[in-house]
Amino acid sequence: MTIAELKETMRQQPWQVLLIRFAPYILGLIALVILPPFFSTPIQGIWTKFLIFAIFASSYDLAYGHTGLLSLGHAAFFGAGGYTIAVLNLHYGIDSLWIGLPLGILVGALTAVVFGLIALRVLGPFFLMITFALGMLTFSIAWNVRWLNTPGMQGITGVPLPDLGIPGFSWSTISFYYFVLIIFLLCFFLVYRIMNSPFGYSLRGIRDGEPRLRSLGYNTWLHKYLIIIITGAFAGVAGVLYVYYYGMIVPAHLAIGTSFSPMIMVILGGSTTLLGPVIGAAVIEFVGYFASIFTPERWPLILGGIFVVTIMYAPGGINIHLSRLWKRLGERYGSVKS
Amino acid sequence: MSAEAFVLNLLNGLSYGMVLFLLASGLSIVLGLMGIWNLAHGALYMVAGYIGWTIAVHLGMNFWLAVLLGAIAAGLIGLGIERGFLRKLYRQVNEQVLLTFGFLYILTNLSLWVWTGRFRVPFTAPALAGSFIIGDITYPIVRFEIIIIGIIIASGLWWLQERTRIGAIVRAGMDDKEMTMGLGINLDRVSMFTFLLAAFIAGFAGVIGAQFLGVYSGLGLDMLLPALIVVIVGGMGTIQGALFGAVLIGLIDAFGRALFPQLAMFTMYLLMIVILLVRPSGLVGRRI
Numbered sequence: 001m002t003i004a005e006l007k008e009t010m011r012q013q014p015w016q017v018l019l020i021r022f023a024p025y026i027l028g029l030i031a032l033v034i035l036p037p038f039f040s041t042p043i044q045g046i047w048t049k050f051l052i053f054a055i056f057a058s059s060y061d062l063a064y065g066h067t068g069l070l071s072l073g074h075a076a077f078f079g080a081g082g083y084t085i086a087v088l089n090l091h092y093g094i095d096s097l098w099i100g101l102p103l104g105i106l107v108g109a110l111t112a113v114v115f116g117l118i119a120l121r122v123l124g125p126f127f128l129m130i131t132f133a134l135g136m137l138t139f140s141i142a143w144n145v146r147w148l149n150t151p152g153m154q155g156i157t158g159v160p161l162p163d164l165g166i167p168g169f170s171w172s173t174i175s176f177y178y179f180v181l182i183i184f185l186l187c188f189f190l191v192y193r194i195m196n197s198p199f200g201y202s203l204r205g206i207r208d209g210e211p212r213l214r215s216l217g218y219n220t221w222l223h224k225y226l227i228i229i230i231t232g233a234f235a236g237v238a239g240v241l242y243v244y245y246y247g248m249i250v251p252a253h254l255a256i257g258t259s260f261s262p263m264i265m266v267i268l269g270g271s272t273t274l275l276g277p278v279i280g281a282a283v284i285e286f287v288g289y290f291a292s293i294f295t296p297e298r299w300p301l302i303l304g305g306i307f308v309v310t311i312m313y314a315p316g317g318i319n320i321h322l323s324r325l326w327k328r329l330g331e332r333y334g335s336v337k338s
Numbered sequence: 339m340s341a342e343a344f345v346l347n348l349l350n351g352l353s354y355g356m357v358l359f360l361l362a363s364g365l366s367i368v369l370g371l372m373g374i375w376n377l378a379h380g381a382l383y384m385v386a387g388y389i390g391w392t393i394a395v396h397l398g399m400n401f402w403l404a405v406l407l408g409a410i411a412a413g414l415i416g417l418g419i420e421r422g423f424l425r426k427l428y429r430q431v432n433e434q435v436l437l438t439f440g441f442l443y444i445l446t447n448l449s450l451w452v453w454t455g456r457f458r459v460p461f462t463a464p465a466l467a468g469s470f471i472i473g474d475i476t477y478p479i480v481r482f483e484i485i486i487i488g489i490i491i492a493s494g495l496w497w498l499q500e501r502t503r504i505g506a507i508v509r510a511g512m513d514d515k516e517m518t519m520g521l522g523i524n525l526d527r528v529s530m531f532t533f534l535l536a537a538f539i540a541g542f543a544g545v546i547g548a549q550f551l552g553v554y555s556g557l558g559l560d561m562l563l564p565a566l567i568v569v570i571v572g573g574m575g576t577i578q579g580a581l582f583g584a585v586l587i588g589l590i591d592a593f594g595r596a597l598f599p600q601l602a603m604f605t606m607y608l609l610m611i612v613i614l615l616v617r618p619s620g621l622v623g624r625r626i
Binding site: 068118122126132134137140143144256301305311 | 369374375423426427432433435436437439440441442444446447559563566567570600601607608610611614615618
């Protein structure tokens with residue numbers, strides 16, 4: 001629904017109906033704000049990681065779900081953002097957030113500028129392969145270039161939490177969580193705006209029938225190029241936050257395994273929906289955390305199993321079933337008709 | 339580079355290339371016929387390698403029996419993936435590719451569970467365990483054997499695809515699915531057998547390749563990546579394309595490792611990107 005439609009709905013419907021309708025968002029927000037302090041520190045870390053990957057997955061869905069571009073190279077944007085922070089710390093001793101974050105976003109987007117130019121020259125199964133090859137190319141660069149590695153090892157470690165420039169301020173797990181939450185909410189809102197803009201509609205048009213959009217005079221190449229750059233910037237944000245939080249980055253963060261994470265989150269949660277990737281990220285991170293307590297070795301097996309079962313038996317993802325359930329509850333108890 | 343080193347690298351590259359060929363031929367034909375990248379292909383290769391190890395080394399049985407059973411096991415797993423899953427996602431290409439990716443995770447982790455993470459050293463038939471000594475060069479027999487097997491399989495597959503009725507049906511399916519089905523050909527059945535054969539050959543390659551590569555937990559992905567490059571470089575849908583690409587990549591890998599060890603991986607991915615941009619149908623592939 002567009003902003004105008006949203007305002008229209010809000011004007012027409014009584015507030016009870018609106019409350020039920022937007023309750024999932026409101027409850028979700030309340031949960032994100034209130035719940036984490038009640039958990040132990042490791043679990044607060046899982047909340048943080050969940051939000052970081054929710055940003056990554058939401059942006060990936062703009063390319064995969066909305067535009068139909070199946071890319072195996074999005075980890076390169078994530079890693080580019082992360083490496084920016086790590087290199088700034090390693091070689092220049094800069095830890096300021098106000099330099100690091102914008103630069104990380106810029107580098108993520110610039111990587112996407114280069115990738116998009118190359119990858120969009122080919123179609124279909126070849127797009128998949130070329131994004132994969134580009135991802136692996138950045139992986140081998142990060143592996144081999146000495147400048148991108150802490151001396152004596154692969155990857156860069158010892159990156160501190162960002163310096164906000166506020167005197168007397170020091171980070172704790174929970175304050176970093178709230179910092180990530182603010183950035184997540186900003187990104188979530190931006191993704192929502194992009195999804196519901198005319199640009200977002202034409203992206204879905206490209207997914208459903210590119211020749212038709214082209215014959216209507218749309219520059220479909222430019223649309224696809226722009227969305228790759230936009231997702232690159234968001235992935236850069238996620239990469240920056242990830243490196244701040246874990247204090248390290250390794251070449252594997254650029255490779256195919258990292259591209260797999262947002263993919264499975266989007267598919268599990270439900271692609272082309274606003275909440276789907278966020279739900280997917282939550283399920284994967286929390287199930288992953290508890291699975292890694294009980295059977296750390298079997299986690300990839302569980303992950304692969306979840307993936308296969310979702311694709312086969314719940315192709316719409318979790319979100320569709322949740323929203324159907326919600327709607328049915330609403331119809332039964334609140335006589336909401338939508 | 340001395341003459342001996344040159345010959346050694348040439349033979350190394352050719353034998354590695356032949357294993358890549360066995361893997362890539364199946365990938366390439368499945369891609370041509372069904373339009374999907376089977377990302378679980380490398381995992382089938384690895385599982386067969388483990389099964390071959392169990393039979394030949396752990397149980398101490400005949401090596402060629404191990405090759406056969408490894409190939410059959412991989413074929414059956416492939417058949418299960420195709421019948422149980424891929425077929426039900428008819429025409430949903432993205433979902434099919436993602437599904438095979440899921441199976442890569444599942445098979446890799448299952449084999450880690452069953453066979454643990456220990457590296458399995460290369461094993462072979464007792465008769466092939468020695469080395470040839472020609473002049474100053476000492477060279478393991480298995481590498482020659484692999485080159486010969488590769489050439490035999492390549493000729494057989496080429497004959498199957500280009501000179502038989504079955505091959506004609508597969509080629510027709512690649513060119514025009516609707517028309518092929520309109521001629522009364524059960525393309526679903528054809529896809530099933532193609533996938534089965536591809537998985538069988540991947541399994542065969544798994545045990546054959548274990549003769550000098552060994553078997554370990556990350557092998558599935560390690561073999562999948564160069565095999566994908568081979569398909570891209572050689573071109574999809576043809577046996578000669580896969581053979582050409584595999585030999586080229588095998589040689590680049592061997593000489594790259596010898597001459598610029600830092601850049602070997604980089605060169606391959608760069609080559610893949612350049613080929614995708616300049617000739618997306620590959621160097622000797624079918625037109626798309």
